[in-house]
Amino acid sequence: MNFNFTEEQAMIKDSVARFIADDYDFDQRTKNVAMEHGFNPSSWQTFAELGWLSIPFPSAFGGFGGSAVDIMVIMEEFGKGLVAEPYVATVLLFGGLLARSGDGEIQQELIASIIDGSLQGGFAYHERQSRFELSDVKTTAVADGEQYRLTGEKTVVFNGAAANKLIVSARTAGDQCDENGISLFLIDTETDGVSVTAYPMMDGQQAANISLNNVGNAQLIGELHQGFxxxxxxxxxxxxxxxxxxxxxxxxxxxxxxxxxxxxxxxxxxxxxxxxxxxxxxxxxxxxxxxxxxxxxxxxxxxxxxxxxxxxxxxxxxxxxxxxxxxxxxxxxxxxxxxxxxxxxxxxxxxxxxxxxxxxxxxxxxxxxxxxxxxxxxxxxxx
CATH class of the missing domain: 1.20.140.10 (Butyryl-CoA Dehydrogenase, subunit A, domain 3)
Incomplete structure (x- = not known):
């Protein structure tokens, strides 16, 4: 089996490695994690300019259409540099949910904003009682016209304090641990009823607990009850x-x-x-x-x-x-x-x-x- 990288993958790998060697030594990384949201916005814009934020997204969304190998190449180099910028939270989790949820106007707009570096996102899925179970969801969503209202609490939301928008898992049917009956909703973190408590994790990166108190204007992402x-x-x-x-x-x-x-x-x-x-x-x-x-x-x-x-x-x-x-x-x-x-x-x-x-x-x-x-x-x- 051939494990050699393609020319494009080798270029991506070299691009990340050069950035880390020239602009992201341990001292610079220490300064970055000490910033307000645990990363350097200037570094994030560099990621956008170098095209790294576009790698996972299909060409239909303006992305590179990268494979799992392409992501592996980037993340392995990020690991070597101990990169703290929220690539996982914004691009892979938040952006990944948008990309897989459909080809609507909202997906096109938001993914374009991720790619150009202007949008920070997060995925609020974890709750105090859920441990590692994705299906253990107590946060609820009730219909409010064409949109929904959310009530509950999410914990350990990666990039939660810096995020402009969040995708939140909430129960719309079924019992607390049922896989069926979970839906995903897009909210703006500036909406009334959203309370954010940020804190640093042991690795220096930041997370947040998100309290949702009858938060309105929540937009369904994907199919109702089929979010799991x-x-x-x-x-x-x-x-x-x-x-x-x-x-x-x-x-x-x-x-x-x-x-x-x-x-x-x-x-x-x-x-x-x-x-x-x-x-x-x-x-x-x-x-x-x-x-x-x-x-x-x-x-x-x-x-x-x-x-x-x-x-x-x-x-x-x-x-x-x-x-x-x-x-x-x-x-x-x-x-x-x-x-x-x-x-x-x-x-x-x-x-x-x-x-x-x-x-x-x-x-x-x-x-x-x-x-x-x-x-x-x-x-x-x-x-």
Missing amino acids: GLMQAVVNDTMLALCAEAQGIMQKLTEATVAYSKTREQFGTAIGKFQVLQHRMVDMFVAGEQVRSLLYRAVCSADASNENATKDLLALKVMVGRAGKLIGGEAIQLHGGMGITDELDVGHYAKRLMMINTTFGDADYNQQKFLKLSASLGLRCMS
């Missing part, structure tokens, strides 16, 4: 992208640890010459390569839309969680006490890996989903 399938499809796309980001982080941590071991001396010699530490760094490398192999398999399955795509994705998410814990922990330990200081980037990379693990379900949760899916397909499951 749309949500799941976009979450799967985004989960794959996050795994690519994690792979970039793991590669960066492994390389940084090996480089440090060649310069840090103990007992008169570089610690990288101690065999026991060499074994630990080999374990880091092997874990990262296992993630890379599963990532390529999952990306190929996604682009081919084959029957194993979901199973491959779940297996990848499990491996990312476990390998991330190993690589992040080893990188911190082999750097010694300085590995956990804010002044060194190693701890920040490890924190981002932990956040990726918990987004859309941690390793244990996705392993259980993998086992259930395998059983439903008539495969023998092994614990």
Whole structure:
């Protein structure tokens, strides 16, 4: 199988890598996350000018029409640079829902605004009681003429404070955990009844809790009662992208640890010459390569839309969680006490890996989903 990138993919990869090397070192990243919404608006406009915001969208919306491989290329480089700008929240989640929901006038207008960098968005799906279950929705929507009114609370909304518009999951039929009866609605964050409480996450990026008190002018996105399938499809796309980001982080941590071991001396010699530490760094490398192999398999399955795509994705998410814990922990330990200081980037990379693990379900949760899916397909499951 040919795993070489196309000329366009190589250009995208080089473009992101050059930006990070020239304009996005760790000191600049630290300044960016200290800004009002946890990212630099100037960097975001650079993303737009370089065309990165258009990559996932079909040409019908003015986009590049990129594949899962194209997104993987971008996200892997973002991982290496620990990029904090809300590409996942605005482009992949908010934009992905718009793109998959239809080809209406509102989709055309909003996606064009995402591509030119003028619109920030977010996806409000998580609730206090829902843990990792997308279908656990208590927020309600009631008809108000041709539009709807929303009441409820959403938590951990990525980019929630900076977002101009949100897509909100709300229940329009069924019981609290039913997959049927969930609908998606577009709202403006300046609408009366919307209350935003922002806070930084452990990885430096920002999220917000969104309180909705009889919020009017909510516009239905997609089909009534059929929002769960749309949500799941976009979450799967985004989960794959996050795994690519994690792979970039793991590669960066492994390389940084090996480089440090060649310069840090103990007992008169570089610690990288101690065999026991060499074994630990080999374990880091092997874990990262296992993630890379599963990532390529999952990306190929996604682009081919084959029957194993979901199973491959779940297996990848499990491996990312476990390998991330190993690589992040080893990188911190082999750097010694300085590995956990804010002044060194190693701890920040490890924190981002932990956040990726918990987004859309941690390793244990996705392993259980993998086992259930395998059983439903008539495969023998092994614990």
